[in-house]
Amino acid sequence: DAGVIQSPRHEVTEMGQEVTLRCKPISGHDYLFWYRQTMMRGLELLIYFNNNVPIDDSGMPEDRFSAKMPNASFSTLKIQPSEPRDSAVYFCASSLAGVYYGYTFGSGTRLTVV
């Protein structure tokens, strides 16, 4: 299994532009999570899905952020418009249901908004 695949690995964009981050979870996993990591705030959970349905988006910072999971093998996190304070590493993770399983994280997307 190739693991959780995120793209792009690096993204540099100008303030005000739309940014779309992509994630392909491990096949068969029921849950998908989006995290953001900064030096100041550490790892923050933004949103998670169960069987493609958003369950908890309380971590999404504001309306500029949106996430979708149109099918079991693909999810996107969109920021529109982007701001410099959105600069961070964004991680996607997936897991099977239940406490007996750990999460598998992707390699992350490093976003820089200038």
Add this chain to the structure above:
Amino acid sequence: DAKTTQPTSMDCAEGRAANLPCNHSTISGNEYVYWYRQIHSQGPQYIIHGLKNNETNEMASLIITEDRKSSTLILPHATLRDTAVYYCIVRGQGGSEKLVFGKGTKLTVNP
């Protein structure tokens, strides 16, 4: 989620055992203890988890005290590649699936 307390940083000599403590004094009876680590610039990696019995896998051992208020992650023979931030997280069974990460312990393995 129950809160955990970990030292900010620790050092260990290469080849020696690394013992990383975690305090979770408010843990509930149905909550598990999970350990993850994050090597620089990579995504977090699952290590091990347990409820009340000690657990061992190919990466590490997890020792949970009888009252379950604290635990220790043991890396039996630390290598330079074990240098990472180690996170101790508590999560309940039958509740939210989400993991909430704290600040973790930065372990530095020295040659």
